[in-house]
Amino acid sequence: MAGYDDDLRLAHVLADAADATTMARFKALDLSVETKPDMTPVTEADKETEELIRTSLGRARPRDAVLGEEYGSAGAGPRRWIVDPIDGTKNYVRGVPVWATLIALTELGQDGLERPVVGLVSAPALNRRWWAALGGGAYSGRSLTSASRLEVSRVAEIADASFAYSSLTGWEERDRLDGLLQLSRDCWRTRAYGDFWPYMMVAEGAVDICAEPELSMWDMAAPAIVVQEAGGRFTGLDGRDGVHSGNAAASNGLLHHPLLGYLGD
Incomplete structure (x- = not known):
C-alpha cells in the first residue's frame, strides 16, 4: 500500500x-x-x-x-x-x-x-x-490508526447466501425482475438495504451477494476497491470486472458466477 x-x-x-x-x-x-x-x-x-x-x-x-x-x-x-x-x-x-x-x-x-x-x-x-x-x-x-481488516464471507451455496438489493423498479425496467425474484426464493435471506451499504456488508462478510441494475461511476469506484481488497469480486452484470458497465454485481467471489446466472446479461 x-x-x-x-x-x-x-x-x-x-x-x-x-x-x-x-x-x-x-x-x-x-x-x-x-x-x-x-x-x-x-x-x-x-x-x-x-x-x-x-x-x-x-x-x-x-x-x-x-x-x-x-x-x-x-x-x-x-x-x-x-x-x-x-x-x-x-x-x-x-x-x-x-x-x-x-x-x-x-x-x-x-x-x-x-x-x-x-x-x-x-x-x-x-x-x-x-x-x-x-x-x-x-x-x-x-x-487509519483505529481499524479492523475486512474479509468477505466463505459462503459457497446460494441456498445459504444473504442477498442485498436496492429496489424492484430498476430490475423490472431491465426485464430482470423474474431473475431477481427467483434469486430471492433460492437464497437464504434478502434485504433491500440500498446504495453503498450492501457493498460494504459484502466486504465485511455480513452479506454474501448484492447487485444494482443502474449506476454511475461515482456510485461504484469507491465501493468496488473496498470489495475487491476484502477478497471479493466486483463486476458489471455483463461479468466484466471493474466499474464500466453502468451496473454492478458484487460478491464474496465464490458466489459470483451463480449471482450472474440469475441477474446477468
Missing part, C-alpha cells in the same frame, strides 16, 4: 471535512432540496460538500483530474478523483441515516481502462467508515 499511503491519508482528511458539512445539515428543517434534470433530488449539502472536496483537491493534488456527481469532470491525466458527495440523497432528505460520502482515486492502466486504486466510504450518521488501497487490503474503523 506504500504507493498510495499519502492519497489514502488525503481521502480521510477530505472525508473528515465532508462529514462535518453533511452532518451539520442532516435533518435541518430549512434544508434546501432541488430536483435535477434526471428527476433525482440534490440538496445544498450535496453541492457544498462536493465544492469543499474539489477545492481541497485543487490545493493538494492540482495535477489530478476530478469527476463529481454534481459538478461533472475537470482536468485531465492518468489520475482522477471520483466523488459522490452524498450517496443516498433520498435517505438524507428524509432523515434516514443510510447515506455516505464516496471518495475514490483511479488510475489509467496500460490497457487504457480506468481502475480504482484508493476508495473511501464515510457514513457519519451510522458512525461508520470503510476504506481500501490497491494491494493494501480493506479496513473499517474511525481512523
Whole structure:
C-alpha cells in the first residue's frame, strides 16, 4: 500500500471535512432540496460538500483530474478523483441515516481502462467508515490508526447466501425482475438495504451477494476497491470486472458466477 499511503491519508482528511458539512445539515428543517434534470433530488449539502472536496483537491493534488456527481469532470491525466458527495440523497432528505460520502482515486492502466486504486466510504450518521488501497487490503474503523481488516464471507451455496438489493423498479425496467425474484426464493435471506451499504456488508462478510441494475461511476469506484481488497469480486452484470458497465454485481467471489446466472446479461 506504500504507493498510495499519502492519497489514502488525503481521502480521510477530505472525508473528515465532508462529514462535518453533511452532518451539520442532516435533518435541518430549512434544508434546501432541488430536483435535477434526471428527476433525482440534490440538496445544498450535496453541492457544498462536493465544492469543499474539489477545492481541497485543487490545493493538494492540482495535477489530478476530478469527476463529481454534481459538478461533472475537470482536468485531465492518468489520475482522477471520483466523488459522490452524498450517496443516498433520498435517505438524507428524509432523515434516514443510510447515506455516505464516496471518495475514490483511479488510475489509467496500460490497457487504457480506468481502475480504482484508493476508495473511501464515510457514513457519519451510522458512525461508520470503510476504506481500501490497491494491494493494501480493506479496513473499517474511525481512523487509519483505529481499524479492523475486512474479509468477505466463505459462503459457497446460494441456498445459504444473504442477498442485498436496492429496489424492484430498476430490475423490472431491465426485464430482470423474474431473475431477481427467483434469486430471492433460492437464497437464504434478502434485504433491500440500498446504495453503498450492501457493498460494504459484502466486504465485511455480513452479506454474501448484492447487485444494482443502474449506476454511475461515482456510485461504484469507491465501493468496488473496498470489495475487491476484502477478497471479493466486483463486476458489471455483463461479468466484466471493474466499474464500466453502468451496473454492478458484487460478491464474496465464490458466489459470483451463480449471482450472474440469475441477474446477468
